[in-house]
Amino acid sequence: xxxxxxxxxxxxxxxxxxxxxxxxxxxxxxxxxxxxxxxxxxxxxxxxxxxxxxxxxxxxxxxxxxxxxxxxxxxxxxxxxxxxxxxxxxxxxxxxxxxxxxxxxxxxxxxxxxxxxxxxxxxxxxxxxxxxxxxxxxxxxxxxxxxxxxxxxxxxxxxxxxxxxxxxxxxxxxxxxxxxxxxxxxxxxxxxxxxxxxxxxxxxxxxxxxxxxxxxxxxxxxxxxxxxxxxxxxxxxxxxxxxxxxxxxxxxxxxxxxxxxxxxxxxxxxxxxxxxxxxxxxxxxxxxxxxxxxxxxxxxxxxxxxxxxxxxxxxxxxxxxxxxxxxxxxxxxxxxxxxxxxxxxxxxxxxxxxxxxxxxxxxxxxxxxxxxxxxxxxxxxxxxxxxxxxxxxxxxxxxxxxxxxxxxxxxxxxxxxxxxxxxxxx
Amino acid sequence: xxxxxxxxxxxxxxxxxxxxxxxxxxxxxxxxxxxxxxxxxxxxxxxxxxxxxxxxxxxxxxxxxxxxxxxxxxxxxxxxxxxxxxxxxxxxxxxxxxxxxxxxxxxxx
Numbered sequence: 001x002x003x004x005x006x007x008x009x010x011x012x013x014x015x016x017x018x019x020x021x022x023x024x025x026x027x028x029x030x031x032x033x034x035x036x037x038x039x040x041x042x043x044x045x046x047x048x049x050x051x052x053x054x055x056x057x058x059x060x061x062x063x064x065x066x067x068x069x070x071x072x073x074x075x076x077x078x079x080x081x082x083x084x085x086x087x088x089x090x091x092x093x094x095x096x097x098x099x100x101x102x103x104x105x106x107x108x109x110x111x112x113x114x115x116x117x118x119x120x121x122x123x124x125x126x127x128x129x130x131x132x133x134x135x136x137x138x139x140x141x142x143x144x145x146x147x148x149x150x151x152x153x154x155x156x157x158x159x160x161x162x163x164x165x166x167x168x169x170x171x172x173x174x175x176x177x178x179x180x181x182x183x184x185x186x187x188x189x190x191x192x193x194x195x196x197x198x199x200x201x202x203x204x205x206x207x208x209x210x211x212x213x214x215x216x217x218x219x220x221x222x223x224x225x226x227x228x229x230x231x232x233x234x235x236x237x238x239x240x241x242x243x244x245x246x247x248x249x250x251x252x253x254x255x256x257x258x259x260x261x262x263x264x265x266x267x268x269x270x271x272x273x274x275x276x277x278x279x280x281x282x283x284x285x286x287x288x289x290x291x292x293x294x295x296x297x298x299x300x301x302x303x304x305x306x307x308x309x310x311x312x313x314x315x316x317x318x319x320x321x322x323x324x325x326x327x328x329x330x331x332x333x334x335x336x337x338x339x340x341x342x343x344x345x346x347x348x349x350x351x352x353x354x355x356x357x358x359x360x361x362x363x364x365x366x367x368x369x370x371x372x373x374x375x376x377x378x379x380x381x382x383x384x385x386x387x388x389x390x391x392x393x394x395x396x397x398x399x400x401x402x403x404x405x406x407x408x409x410x411x412x413x414x415x416x417x418x419x420x421x422x423x424x425x426x
Numbered sequence: 427x428x429x430x431x432x433x434x435x436x437x438x439x440x441x442x443x444x445x446x447x448x449x450x451x452x453x454x455x456x457x458x459x460x461x462x463x464x465x466x467x468x469x470x471x472x473x474x475x476x477x478x479x480x481x482x483x484x485x486x487x488x489x490x491x492x493x494x495x496x497x498x499x500x501x502x503x504x505x506x507x508x509x510x511x512x513x514x515x516x517x518x519x520x521x522x523x524x525x526x527x528x529x530x531x532x533x534x535x
Binding site for chain 1: 451452454455458459461462463465466467468469470471472473477478481482483509510513514515516517518522
């Protein structure tokens with residue numbers, strides 16, 4: 001080959017390799033990119049694992065979570081009912097680190113700077129990110145109800161809406177309550193974390209009372225006009241099994257509590273006296289999201305681009321789970337957060353490696369509720385991305401609920417828990 | 427013997443490499459989307475279709491593609507009874523079902 005020909009050949013090749021090198025460059029850029037995930041719940045843990053999986057373990061991921069272990073909120077009502085322990089719902093973060101190479105940092109994020117793209121941890125360091133995945137869950141708006149903050153701090157009125165020590169503390173309050181007492185559970189206006197959760201919890205407490213304290217009562221005081229989720233299924237089971245124990249009262253919006261007097265006050269209805277008060281206030285996105293100005297919907301929930309779950313106000317911050325402003329008919333559930341996480345993880349990997357983002361993702365949700373220790377009802381849905389409306393929509397004719405409470409689905413419900421914990425954390 | 431490459435051939439060669447790259451990128455994107463879509467089944471059927479031990483729902487990894495498509499269609503038309511899958515399957519298009527089946531068929535158990 002003559003020198004001149006060689007030169008021309010290499011020029012042509014050079015142009016090509018530089019184009020070819022584009023993907024190699026993107027890959028190298030990805031390995032240097034730092035992804036930080038805030039929150040190790042169903043959303044965050046899943047996102048951390050799937051960014052690792054979908055990038056063939058090339059993109060480094062750090063997960064910042066204040067708790068030492070994952071404790072599942074789904075299934076935690078069974079601890080209150082007495083058929084499971086908190087240990088049954090606990091999974092270590094070790095496998096995320098050892099098997100998937102996620103760097104686990106047990107700490108709390110005190111500040112996010114979306115302009116400098118940094119997060120500051122409670123223990124001191126400020127860390128830079130290329131992509132931030134934010135899955136902070138909910139904050140209970142204790143100050144929205146007069147007297148609740150103080151009652152909560154003294155341990156007199158519990159919420160137990162984040163599984164952990166409060167779950168067992170509420171169980172203890174019920175155990176300490178004499179037979180003939182009243183347990184009152186108040187439900188805030190939707191949307192709140194886990195739409196069927198309050199009704200499952202009331203069922204579990206009624207199940208416990210029926211066995212051990214049959215003269216006691218469960219009162220559901222609901223700010224909504226009716227049972228928010230699986231209404232006919234819950235009501236049928238209650239009337240057939242907990243008729244003299246459980247009472248549902250709609251349109252009860254709590255305004256104040258008096259922990260010493262055991263009193264709950266409402267905007268319209270008569271005050272109610274109870275022995276164990278389980279008062280759930282309204283909820284909003286976790287504090288770190290609201291203080292960063294990401295909660296642009298009613299100052300409570302974080303709006304996102306549903307194709308990537310990137311915040312609609314801050315670039316390179318992807319928001320998942322309960323903190324996110326949900327698309328129509330999308331519940332705030334652990335399963336949903338796990339689904340969000342996978343779409344977001346794929347989008348983060350695509351963007352960091354210069355690939356096209358999935359133009360038509362879909363999400364699934366299956367949510368089981370235990371109405372006793374071995375009877376279960378479910379609701380399921382499929383949410384397809386709608387290109388014209390840039391949101392998710394359920395497919396007509398798809399999804400649905402159980403025909404009635406049954407034992408077969410108790411097997412599937414516990415099985416669901418094992419598989420989703422594994423899918424999120426192992 | 428002296429081999430020469432007329433400039434046209436070289437350019438064509440370069441161009442085809444370039445197109446190959448674009449195509450490879452598109453294939454990479456498609457694979458990523460397929461894998462992420464298939465992960466929607468993982469909450470119940472395990473990551474990459476591999477469930478926990480003694481799972482009450484079946485692992486999907488390694489099941490034949492045709493079998494997976496048939497079963498999903500059977501859930502859809504009601505000929506296979508289920509507690510949840512008849513409701514989920516009705517939310518998926520035929521193309522999505524084929525893509526999911528294709529993905530799980532290629533996974534090892």
